[in-house]
Amino acid sequence: MTNTAQQNDLANAIRSLSMDAVEKANSGHPGLPMGCADIATVLFTKVMKFDPADSKWADRDRFVLSAGHGSMLLYSSLYLLGYEDMTIEQIKNFRQLNSKTAGHPEYHFAQGIETTTGPLGQGVGNSVGMAVAEAKLAAEFGDDLVDHHTWCLAGDGCLMEGISQEAIALAGHLKLNKLTLIWDNNSITIDGAVSNSDSTDQIARFKASGWNTIEIDGHDQEAIEAALLKSKKSSKPTLIAAKTTIGFGAPKKAGTNKVHGSPLGAEELAGAKKALGISYPAFEIPADTLSVWRAAGMRSQNVRGEWQSRLAASPHKDEFERRQNGTLPTGFLEAMDAYKRQLGEDRPKVATRKSSQMALDVINAALPETLGGSADLTGSNLTDTKETKPFTVENRTGRYMMYGIREHGMAAAMNGVALHGGLIPYGGTFLVFTDYARPAIRLSAIMGQRVIYVMTHDSIGLGEDGPTHQPVEHLSTLRAIPNLLVFRPADAVETAECWQLALESTTAPSILALSRQGLPTVRTEYTMENKSAKGAYTLAGDLDADAVIFATGSEVAIALEGMKALGEKGISARVVSAPSLELFNQQSDAYRAEILGAAKARVAVEAGISMSWDRLLGDNGRFVGMKSFGASGPIDDLYQFFGITPQAVVEAVTAQL
């Protein structure tokens, strides 16, 4: 080790705070912060571009701690760098309720936390999305406004997770050269040596995916700095394999799994401080060390000032700021309204996936910030429009991501795009494959990011592909995720309305569940009001009808047929279209009571399981839908076989009367 005394002091400040915080909380992960302190020191004090005085500066470098359990590395660094909200009290309150220093880094909790991490591998995907956003915006606005780097710190766990391969392969393919992944190569996992469960030659693996690779001693600050700087000059994304000792400094536990996820204990902590030459009290960083850190924190102020001057003088200023703020442009609402008006005349009978594409024709023309894509199902998801030229190595202004067969990587990358700002990502696959992307979808919701999932083939209505491809439980299981809007529009009008709601939702992600099969227009009268905004509304029938029939998506037409058949029997019914149960549940009690009504019979129809409807159905309501996995066959046969028919609606109503 060739570090100078000061270099060691800077790194030891991270180690000391991290050890102390974990010890005080009696919970947490000291191993990574101790092992990666040299890396963080160099990255934050010498290489990265950022300014604690403006943590949201658009042209800052991004740092993603994919190995989120090492959160104290980040919190310690943020404190040392002088981020105002990361006080020493916060460090002392590590892992306590309502502190900013949660067990894993939580986006929104504190400045400088660029993404929520913890579920392994997600940060790798996020960082790929951030690098995509940077490249795209640089091409669009010029590198005088957009020219920054994305740094991701990942552990063995991140690299073992499958999502990492999806992200790594995509980044290599797209030659995202402003992305550096630092691998904390400490040879240790929770269960012991990495060699217990993995023999991957990571260098060769990254090379196979088109990455530049550098191997260094992760405790040699000169080598770290050289590698980080070199990676910025690469024409490819760079892996820096940094050989580290987990729990560096701990006399007995360093280099073992004992230091990964539990406090050191008083004796080992004292031994570590002694070995590291840390003589100051817990949580008290010496003024000279702190002042070096704080000065380093301020070192990009001039760069930011120059950037602000360039922005102020730029012809792109207003548009750049609008895009960064995430506000939709004037004219968008008018364009959507004109389109809805046109639909009222055209009354197309098309699948809602096609309706979605028609809406996207309007949206993509009006919103330059959409970044579309699909996990290799473009022709099925219908996520492309004439504006969506692919984003490629040659064309960084492209507006369409060819994500490949990588649903999970797509979702995590979309999170990164949204977090970066300046773009609104949407991406498609089949609804059933939300299962593949679910950990990243959950993070979209936890972080409240405007990510739009365009999920087609949304029921047994997809037909012959059979049970593995037919979502049955998915509408309910997606509705189960807090802070996620699930939309299932019934026709072209509702699809346009739901797209608008998804685009306007700046604090929650959205799922659009769309049909493969053609559906009639059920909203035949133009209304300026976005009726889908209330989640559910009366589509047909009188408020005092004997029966109320709730339905979504492709089953709304079935409900309407059921209503007609009931009418022929002299039973009055009302059909409620419910494109979003989440939005309906947010309405006033009065509105909900009006829609639920006092009907003697209540039925819901949806080609999925009943779980998310059970509350609304209550003791006496009946459900027409699925109770099992689907089957392979033509669509009409399947709806008959599973009993999702107007006749079943009639029977469900009459059984209650």
Next chain:
Amino acid sequence: MTNTAQQNDLANAIRSLSMDAVEKANSGHPGLPMGCADIATVLFTKVMKFDPADSKWADRDRFVLSAGHGSMLLYSSLYLLGYEDMTIEQIKNFRQLNSKTAGHPEYHFAQGIETTTGPLGQGVGNSVGMAVAEAKLAAEFGDDLVDHHTWCLAGDGCLMEGISQEAIALAGHLKLNKLTLIWDNNSITIDGAVSNSDSTDQIARFKASGWNTIEIDGHDQEAIEAALLKSKKSSKPTLIAAKTTIGFGAPKKAGTNKVHGSPLGAEELAGAKKALGISYPAFEIPADTLSVWRAAGMRSQNVRGEWQSRLAASPHKDEFERRQNGTLPTGFLEAMDAYKRQLGEDRPKVATRKSSQMALDVINAALPETLGGSADLTGSNLTDTKETKPFTVENRTGRYMMYGIREHGMAAAMNGVALHGGLIPYGGTFLVFTDYARPAIRLSAIMGQRVIYVMTHDSIGLGEDGPTHQPVEHLSTLRAIPNLLVFRPADAVETAECWQLALESTTAPSILALSRQGLPTVRTEYTMENKSAKGAYTLAGDLDADAVIFATGSEVAIALEGMKALGEKGISARVVSAPSLELFNQQSDAYRAEILGAAKARVAVEAGISMSWDRLLGDNGRFVGMKSFGASGPIDDLYQFFGITPQAVVEAVTAQL
């Protein structure tokens, strides 16, 4: 191409049937069967060991069509080989309701279908599990009884999916040399050229993961045979990169994405048949070609006869057959009963994850067929016992899989282990990370396999790790999957009972949701009866109590405290422990009515969302649980903060009275 005329005829028989079936169904994927016909021909007629007369022969080679959309490749081959149930009528009924020839291969539907595939990459994981099972059983029973190979055919989609990396890395690490993955390297995905979305050097990638690699022309049957045979002699798993032309033979569409997933159309079909030299009518394979196929199908009959003789003479015969049949050994029930009796005396206050380990001490001693494991959380999941020496390259008799940080790969491999037979796989991770494994869990359920998921840290009760690690919606979303048993035991007794139920469940997989935190024994009286078998039962209180309080797992103790507090207010209450809502829902109406009771107040307590309880709660019931994501903090603070307390139970009851 150097194939003989007969070799071409054999392959063209697959192509012809596949084209005709897709055309007749007007739905399906002709591209893969046409492109991989030469590979399948060589594999099935020359290399693989199997016998259509005994499709479940334990020592058969396994074939996994990971690229399940190419199902007609398999169906055509099974018909040609003479599998009795795969008639030409089935081929003609491709993709029709109730046919054996579903859109994607469905396990149980027809002989020779070794696993359900379609969701990409799953078959790769299944095949790794099958190869593990073979190696383990060969070490246990000797290679005179167990000596077979696993063949997996995968496409670019499978290899792009992250799960493939998890599976490939694990297979390489474990040197599963009796596993061959044939990559249908056709350079085409649904959206166009692979090069649109991927630049991975797959050969280098597999080498980096410790695989042997061979590159061949996938239409040269001599080269295919040589490669397949060579792969059987490797000391590592082998990738055969077979360069193919998707839709081989189609005059205009071959080599393009147009032939991937839609019928050729009459004109193109005719052109393909002409180009391939197929002059016979649709679905009518010439007798001479069929007879060669049928003879090839019978060619392992002698080998099977010899194997049966060896089995008949083996001292392992009874145990081998028991294991293959999947029946539990005599003595198991007695061992579990003795353990339960002991628990009645000991009344331990331990976390249910610890209770699970205590149960496993009994189970693993009694059942040599369990194959444990964890996705690198052994010390947290407590999935190890003294019997569980790791399964490694050096120790193939090991009973514990060090799966690494690969939840998805673990689940898919467990499916493969279960499908292989002879072993009962269980594996652990945190409950929240069922999301990572969800596509494979769903396939466990679709296939009805006895796979046991040991999911610990099952609520906010895990404390400081925070919202990314705290399951909130997961109990509901797992209960939403058809044919999956979700168990959430309350104490050591219920944990033992639930383990027993999971082991006895031969047609459905199980999830055990287990606490991190210590829990008191609530079942203090020994009963021989497995009370958990009914899913829910009265734990305390009288049937005619004013209130009934349902609870599961860690919240049962809270319910009991609530009951006590209500008693002090003069309100009688009854506590129902509900370790499995699925099993409860399977009980008679009378039993369900008895348990639900006529109480004036009904409450459910569970540290998750209410969705899966809504039906039971009905119009007036109240729920004490979660409505949002969790938070980072000590457990007691979290339960207070989110209001999951005895006091909240009291309030929920009194609000109804």
